[in-house]
Amino acid sequence: MTVPTGRRERKKAATRQKIADTALRLFLERGYDAVGIREVAAEADVAVTTLFSHFASKEALVFEQDQHFARSLVRAVTERAPHEPLVPALRREIEALVRHCTADEAAPVWRMIDASPALRSYEDSMRLRHAELLADALAADPGLSRTTTACRTLARFVIDAYTVAREAADPQAALDEIFPMIEAAWAVTRPTGSPADPA
Amino acid sequence: MTVPTGRRERKKAATRQKIADTALRLFLERGYDAVGIREVAAEADVAVTTLFSHFASKEALVFEQDQHFARSLVRAVTERAPHEPLVPALRREIEALVRHCTADEAAPVWRMIDASPALRSYEDSMRLRHAELLADALAADPGLSRTTTACRTLARFVIDAYTVAREAADPQAALDEIFPMIEAAWAVTRPTGSPADPA
DNA sequence: ACAGTAACACTAACGGTTAGCTTTTTGGAA
């Protein structure tokens, strides 16, 4: 009953991947709303219950990879060089993420997402979960010492930057505009127990 | 065939209100997830299809009134005194909205919302729609002349302030912390065609 | 070889939502 040695995990991962690939293919071919779960399961040659044991919802099939998003941002905070300023580190990561999802190759997927209210709504909530994870990472950073409120606010601002930039005509220009705003917002926060705080 | 004179509209509004009141009562009595749509309809003495002709979804029954939210924020922008600075006007409105929803009377409703992932998710998307409306109002204000990106970013920041403050232990203190950040962020934006912009 | 368990399958249902169609109510015109 220790960790399984391999084949089982590989088969599971293969099944998961086959489901995700099949789903994305069908969704892109015929539209997200026009393809039912039963159809995806049949085409991937698995039972509906199996599909739902790998993915929590139909929308999750589309955002299969997006734990990567939150992890990248958290890592940008936790693994930045000592004394490296926070906001530029976050900016670099957001720029990379925006470039990644505005690449030509990804365009059909994002067109599909934009066309489906269910997917848009799912992404909204997902991003907010990501913001919470980022806020936790900020709150845990011993070099920052900001209040919970400041951390949660900055985390949301950063997620906002991603979303607004992604939808802008020129994402890079948008980030050039948004990050000075974030920088200024962060600059007016003070470490807890700083001179201005008599506590 | 001109505009209906009244009775029809009144009856329709009465039906809508009865459905909303019944739904909220049942949800609070027995929990949002434990009460089905068919049950709400039966208790309100209407057909299920009638219920859905008044409300787009089960969640919408709970947030029945929240067009008020977006309208208040938009009005705070459009109807502020000439040359009155923007951010303080928005702050006053957000403070009022936060006080309103953290009032003791509203507590059971918010506890119910917090307990249901479906409702939380619905609210997330709703607030983002509100942010878009606010962004449109900002973009339309002739006294501001900021880029679309700056308007959308500020709108999201303001919505973030509402959400973070509402969930904070001390909402008023949270706003005291967040709005200086927003103020600073807005201060670094420049009207289009300002001195620094050679265009 | 064997026991335990993880993965998968099947059936049947539940709950939100919608389509299609009929009936009632209402406002205004003949």
Add this chain to the structure above:
DNA sequence: TTCCAAAAAGCTAACCGTTAGTGTTACTGT
């Protein structure tokens, strides 16, 4: 006053995402 068109409400029957319950197969460590 009577009658018509349209709005509102109703009923039935389904669709679709999702889950519970219950087996069955396949793999792992002993």
